[in-house]
Amino acid sequence: MAEEEKPGSIQTQSEPEGSIRPFPTPPRNPGTVRVFALVVGINDYRGRIPRLNGCLKDVDQVAGYLREKFGDPGKAPATTVLNGAGNGHASGGSPIQVETDGRLHLCTLTDSQATYDNIVRGFREHLSNATDKDTVWFHFSGHGAEQFAAPEFKALDPNGKDQALVCYREENDTNSQLFLADKELAVLLHEVSKKKPHIVVSLDACHSGSGTRDLAEPEGLKPRTFLFLQSANQEDPALLPDVSAVRSFDSYLGGIYSKMDDLDIPVAEHVLLSACESVQTAGDLPQGGVFTSSLIQALDEAPGPIHYASLFAKTRARASKRRSAQNPQFDTIGGFDPYTSFLLGEPMGDINNYYEVFRQGGGWYVRCGAIHGLPAGRQEQIRLMISSDNLKDEDGNPLKVGAHIEKVGARHSRIKLMEGESLAENGEYFAEVLAMPAAPLYVKLEGAGQAALQSLKDAWDASKNILPAGPAGDTEPPALTVEATGSESFIIRDAQSGKLLVEVPAEAGGLARRIQLVQQNLDKIARWKRMIALDNPHTRIRNLFDFELLVTDKNRNTVAYREKEVTIGGTDGLLHRTANGSGILGINFRVRLNQASQDLYFYAFDLSSGCAVKFRSDEEKVIRVANMNAGDTMQLRTAPYGWGLGPDDQEATRWFKLLATTEELDYHQLEQAGLSGHRDAEEEVFAPEKISEDWCAETIKVTLVRKKAG
Numbered sequence: 277m278a279e280e281e282k283p284g285s286i287q288t289q290s291e292p293e294g295s296i297r298p299f300p301t302p303p304r305n306p307g308t309v310r311v312f313a314l315v316v317g318i319n320d321y322r323g324r325i326p327r328l329n330g331c332l333k334d335v336d337q338v339a340g341y342l343r344e345k346f347g348d349p350g351k352a353p354a355t356t357v358l359n360g361a362g363n364g365h366a367s368g369g370s371p372i373q374v375e376t377d378g379r380l381h382l383c384t385l386t387d388s389q390a391t392y393d394n395i396v397r398g399f400r401e402h403l404s405n406a407t408d409k410d411t412v413w414f415h416f417s418g419h420g421a422e423q424f425a426a427p428e429f430k431a432l433d434p435n436g437k438d439q440a441l442v443c444y445r446e447e448n449d450t451n452s453q454l455f456l457a458d459k460e461l462a463v464l465l466h467e468v469s470k471k472k473p474h475i476v477v478s479l480d481a482c483h484s485g486s487g488t489r490d491l492a493e494p495e496g497l498k499p500r501t502f503l504f505l506q507s508a509n510q511e512d513p514a515l516l517p518d519v520s521a522v523r524s525f526d527s528y529l530g531g532i533y534s535k536m537d538d539l540d541i542p543v544a545e546h547v548l549l550s551a552c553e554s555v556q557t558a559g560d561l562p563q564g565g566v567f568t569s570s571l572i573q574a575l576d577e578a579p580g581p582i583h584y585a586s587l588f589a590k591t592r593a594r595a596s597k598r599r600s601a602q603n604p605q606f607d608t609i610g611g612f613d614p615y616t617s618f619l620l621g622e623p624m625g626d627i628n629n630y631y632e633v634f635r636q637g638g639g640w641y642v643r644c645g646a647i648h649g650l651p652a653g654r655q656e657q658i659r660l661m662i663s664s665d666n667l668k669d670e671d672g673n674p675l676k677v678g679a680h681i682e683k684v685g686a687r688h689s690r691i692k693l694m695e696g697e698s699l700a701e702n703g704e705y706f707a708e709v710l711a712m713p714a715a716p717l718y719v720k721l722e723g724a725g726q727a728a729l730q731s732l733k734d735a736w737d738a739s740k741n742i743l744p745a746g747p748a749g750d751t752e753p754p755a756l757t758v759e760a761t762g763s764e765s766f767i768i769r770d771a772q773s774g775k776l777l778v779e780v781p782a783e784a785g786g787l788a789r790r791i792q793l794v795q796q797n798l799d800k801i802a803r804w805k806r807m808i809a810l811d812n813p814h815t816r817i818r819n820l821f822d823f824e825l826l827v828t829d830k831n832r833n834t835v836a837y838r839e840k841e842v843t844i845g846g847t848d849g850l851l852h853r854t855a856n857g858s859g860i861l862g863i864n865f866r867v868r869l870n871q872a873s874q875d876l877y878f879y880a881f882d883l884s885s886g887c888a889v890k891f892r893s894d895e896e897k898v899i900r901v902a903n904m905n906a907g908d909t910m911q912l913r914t915a916p917y918g919w920g921l922g923p924d925d926q927e928a929t930r931w932f933k934l935l936a937t938t939e940e941l942d943y944h945q946l947e948q949a950g951l952s953g954h955r956d957a958e959e960e961v962f963a964p965e966k967i968s969e970d971w972c973a974e975t976i977k978v979t980l981v982r983k984k985a986g
Contacts (some may be wrong), residue, residue: 278910293614306581306620311346311413312381312406312473314398315339318418320387323447324515325419325502333564334382334417334480337572342413345619348378348571356618358383370394372676374402381405390418392443392453394491396529399464401567406473411619413476416441417565419502420481423455424510426525428533432541433459434910438523441481442502444622450518453527455504459541460529467541474621475546475612480565482558484553485563501558517686540913543894545610549591567604583624584608585944589632589643596634605725606944608894614944631945633662633705635690639948640692644705645685647935648945651808656680660691660700660707686812686969687939717802718745718754718770728787732760735791742798758800766794767803777801777887778951800948804887807946808931808975815972817923820871821899823934823974828916830864834867838915840976844920845983857923861980862916865934866891868909872901874945879943880912882919884933888950890933891943892917921982929979937971 315338317331347353383402385394399414406412419442425433436801438454457484461477469475496674504515514521526534532815533539551558551567553848558567574590575582587604595604608614617624629645644650644661650658658681665694678694691707723729723746736744745754756777759767764787766780780793824836825934827844830852844850844861850860865880878897883892893912909947935941 289700294962295420298632305496306617306622308379308382308409309474309620310379310406311412311619312403312410313338313413313415314383314385314395314403315413316385316395316398316416316418318389318390318442320444321419321442321502322445327441328418329562330564330568331480332386332815333384333562333604334415334441334568337564337568338415339382339384339564341575342380343377346378346380346890348573351378358397360654372397372402384819388444390444392445392456395441395443395456396460396464399468401837403468404471406468406471406474411474411476411477411621412468413619415478415480415568417480417568418442420479421455421502421504421513423457423504423519424522425459426456426520426523426528426533428525429459432539432911432914434902434908435898437505437903441479445558454516454519455523457523457528459533462541462543463532465544465546465629469510469544469546473621474616475544476549476573476619477546478568480558480567482708526584529544539773543610543914547612547614548605548609548664548895548911549584549588550605550607552605552901558698561598566595566598567591570604571597575618577939581620581622581624582616585614586630588614588942588944589630590704593632593634597702605940606942607895608947610942611890613844613949614947616947620832630706630708633699633707635701637696638680639690641685642681642687642691643942644709645687645709645946646812647686647810647937647941649803649810650681650689656682658684659710661710662693662705662707664703666703672860682972685938686721686971703778716741716743716752717756717798717805718743719798720754720757720759720762722950723760723767723852725764725929728764728766728790729760731787732758732766732791732794733789734796740799740802742802756798757803758798764766764790766790768794768797772957797951800951801887804889806885807881807889807933808883809949810933810935811973811975812971815878817874817938818935818971818972820869820874820876820973821936822870823976824866825932825976825978826862826864826866827910827915827978828864834862837978842976842978844978844980847982847983851920852918854918857981858920860918860920863892863919863932864916865912865932867897867899867911867912867934867936869899869904869906871907872904874938875900876938877940878910879935879937879941881946883935884950885929885934886950887948889946889948892949896943921980924970927979932976932978935971936973938969941971 312770315335317335319328319331320328342717354376356374357371357422358374358378359654372383372385372389381402383398385398403412420438421442422441423438425436425438430436438455438457438459440457442730443456445452445454451596465475465477503521505521510522512521549571551565558565563569571591573594576586584606588604592604613623615624616622631642632641633640660679660681662677671925677699678699679691679927682692683690693699717740721729721733733744754771757769757771759769762768768774768777770777778797780788780790780797782791784793824838826834826836828834829850846859855861876899878893878899879891880893882892894914897910897912899910905945917931933942
């Protein structure tokens with residue numbers, strides 16, 4: 277059922293199809309990338325805000341890592357003093373220093389230096405100097421807190437609270453801001469992103485104190501959270517009498533939101549590494565924060581460049597050894613590619629199916645479950661190979677341990693080691709999925725290049741259940757064809773429509789390399805098809821909400837669609853015409869709450885016909901039953917992004933998928949870049965018991981067909 281909405285904004289955000297993160301031309305050179313870092317740590321909080329012990333150690337760890345990797349050991353660092361207005365914004369306060377050491381431009385703010393004003397200046401006067409060839413890293417170690425957001429944000433953020441970083445403030449200084457809210461950080465990051473640097477944010481803080489604690493907490497541990505709000509009632513006083521429980525609308529960055537004609541929280545493309553889940557506390561130790569220490573250890577032990585998805589898994593594994601009741605989180609925001617190298621921003625090739633293996637309650641588990649495509653009922657057929665940097669034989673050669681899935685869970689699954697195999701309980705392990713009994717995908721092999729075709733057959737990898745089709749009647753009809761041409765290229769097509777999906781030309785490399793590319797593309801197509809089909813027929817949460825796809829035309833009229841398949845007639849009266857002649861519509865997602873009985877996490881994905889799978893929410897969205905009622909709605913993006921028909925296209929199809937879970941999800945594991953050569957038109961302009969370990973999916977297929985007006 278389609279439901280027409282009142283006119284709204286057509287401001288949109290997007291990035292080019294087929295590459296999750298756009299890169300400048302010419303591409304970034306990892307040997308010349310400059311890093312602009314703002315590193316903040318506060319131990320010496322004043323008044324009723326509890327002091328901390330390890331935040332200055334965090335600053336030392338982060339700064340030390342940066343100096344080692346990007347500094348110039350043969351030259352003394354230079355120091356620049358920032359003491360004026362920056363980036364067109366008025367600023368004052370004490371001078372702050374920037375250290376220039378080789379390719380590193382480092383500003384550290386500790387204790388009394390780390391005021392609200394100085395942190396804002398660090399963004400506007402320092403980080404804003406980064407260009408599209410550079411990287412920005414903002415790190416904060418200190419307290420987090422919650423404050424009720426200004427009521428004007430209710431439509432954009434139904435949860436009604438700001439997630440804030442607690443800045444340094446003298447006890448009797450009632451004129452300075454104490455909290456840097458998430459909505460202010462969003463503006464600052466958006467300002468910095470205008471020159472398109474690679475942006476990294478790491479926060480060793482937590483915002484709520486509702487988390488569980490480990491039965492055997494490390495000695496000296498403190499939580500990095502300041503319980504500012506004493507009640508869920510906005511009328512009740514907060515802990516500090518001079519700071520209101522409710523933020524005033526004109527206090528956000530000097531009234532920046534109150535000056536907007538159309539209220540909108542901006543989104544900058546970046547990766548966010550944070551200390552813990554939303555219901556946990558971040559651990560503070562005298563030797564440093566659990567999260568920061570684990571992050572720097574993972575970086576120090578990496579043999580070379582490491583992408584963010586791998587860094588996250590290794591950081592979490594190390595954090596769990598320090599404190600089991602803390603799981604670091606990883607969010608890719610605004611289309612950031614998690615498979616680019618840390619700080620360098622280089623793409624690091626195809627996604628490997630590696631998942632963290634961990635010990636819990638006397639058993640071994642892998643962080644891979646039904647939501648990643650593991651089928652229940654045939655667990656013993658799902659084979660794994662476990663490896664570790666520390667797992668070696670007597671001669672020092674890498675050892676691998678075989679295992680299979682014993683029980684499939686929603687997000688992680690219990691595994692059983694092969695007979696005679698064992699793992700040390702304190703080891704760090706990752707598992708590769710070798711064989712998975714997913715529904716087979718059959719491929720017809722044909723073409724004039726018989727030698728190349730035979731080489732492809734000889735090298736065929738059937739472990740992902742992508743199989744060569746047999747004679748008609750022996751197997752299911754093929755879904756794909758691979759043609760080996762006389763010129764030694766390989767062409768992959770849809771077997772039913774004949775549509776060209778991707779070509780691996782002879783110039784792509786030697787025959788072995790071209791065969792590898794064919795297999796990688798087939799795997800990518802299979803993952804894409806299985807993502808479209810992903811569902812949980814046994815869910816108990818599907819009726820708690822409705823998923824709506826919001827489509828906005830050039831006249832700012834918005835229609836909400838709930839049907840499983842939608843066909844839209846694209847006329848010149850509806851499509852927003854871009855500079856290159858494309859006709860686009862605005863795309864957004866909305867969740868409507870039917871029952872306020874369960875906290876839920878929502879993740880929106882966009883699956884293009886070029887087999888790209890992109891996370892399309894601004895960030896992980898959470899419905900808290902304490903803050904929302906039945907009938908309330910939440911948009912998953914602050915602004916729509918543009919999708920539509922290219923200048924020569926007559927039709928385009930997308931699948932829009934929502935995953936809803938009862939626990940937080942490592943959603944980046946489901947993303948993938950599309951096949952080369954595929955670009956649709958996208959433009960930047962435009963009281964039962966608590967349910968646990970549950971998830972469900974909703975999919976809407978949209979076909980946009982060009983129609984003439986009249």
